[in-house]
């Protein structure tokens with residue numbers, strides 16, 4: 001499944017990743033992008049996001065601390081990034097928590113051809129329902145609900161993928177990557193990853209670097225995916241090509257394995273030294289900075305269906 005030397009390619013090319021993200025975890029996200037070998041730039045000002053994204057190779061949109069103007073900035077940056085063939089990752093943080101977030105996520109998805117939607121199980125389910133016109137109302141905060149929610153919700157990931165044409169990455173104790181041609185389960189990771197804030201946001205940034213490498217392999221052309229839906233439908237265009245985003249499926253899986261393996265090693269190391277979640281967070285970044293393709297290949301735990 002992981003056919004490339006992802007880590008070497010990222011470190012050799014140092015893709016610049018433009019992040020419009022939340023103020024809670026922005027520093028950790030930037031450091032994790034640096035740790036994997038990319039080059040982060042955080043910029044959200046409406047007057048500069050198009051310029052900034054133009055000099056980058058990937059765009060990460062994270063809805064963690066959302067305001068009206070930030071949504072406008074995301075759409076401006078997203079349109080420019082798409083016109084340049086850059087991969088775009090959307091994290092619908094907390095769409096379970098407010099109607100504004102759900103409406104904003106739909107607005108973005110209708111105007112920007114997102115390549116990868118990455119959220120925890122509750123967020124993916126809520127977004128799929130909102131996209132289908134069935135709003136469940138406010139059910140949860142920004143964190144994953146329970147592991148059992150995850151298990152039953154693969155169909156929501158597939159459904160959201162059909163509605164939007166994006167590769168859908170649903171995370172939790174087990175991660176699922178739903179592409180047009182395959183579903184991949186990733187079993188790397190450690191429960192402590194859910195006990196620090198921002199492990200999902202950090203994953204978004206890391207995934208941006210993997211997708212920037214993958215963009216060079218994605219067969220550009222008219223997108224296959226995205227069923228029109230009654231009120232709007234997904235945005236047209238973008239960098240998902242004739243192969244339906246298979247390169248982004250592989251990038252997402254590789255990024256999940258990388259993050260998960262670092263989580264496993266970090267937890268072990270933190271526990272050895274009697275540390276807790278603060279020490280864990282530090283080691284998570286440490287391991288990302290020394291991760292090799294050999295560690296990735298040897299540690300990955302994936303199933304393809």
Ligand SMILES: Nc1ncnc2c1ncn2[C@@H]1O[C@H](COP(=O)(O)OP(=O)(O)OP(=O)(O)O)[C@@H](O)[C@H]1O
Pocket residue numbers: 093119120121142143144171172173174175188189190191192193194196197198199200201202203256259260
């Ligand atoms: N119980 C768990 N066991 C193993 N790995 C986990 C567990 N919970 C989360 N993870 C891992 O943590 C990472 C983030 O997933 P999670 O679903 O917690 O994101 P999130 O809720 O969006 O995070 P945040 O909002 O804090 O940024 C993923 O790589 C996932 O595999």
Ligand SMILES: Cc1ncsc1CCO
Pocket residue numbers: 022024025063064065093142197198200201
């Ligand atoms: C805690 C929190 N609140 C808004 S964004 C964020 C970081 C995790 O997504």
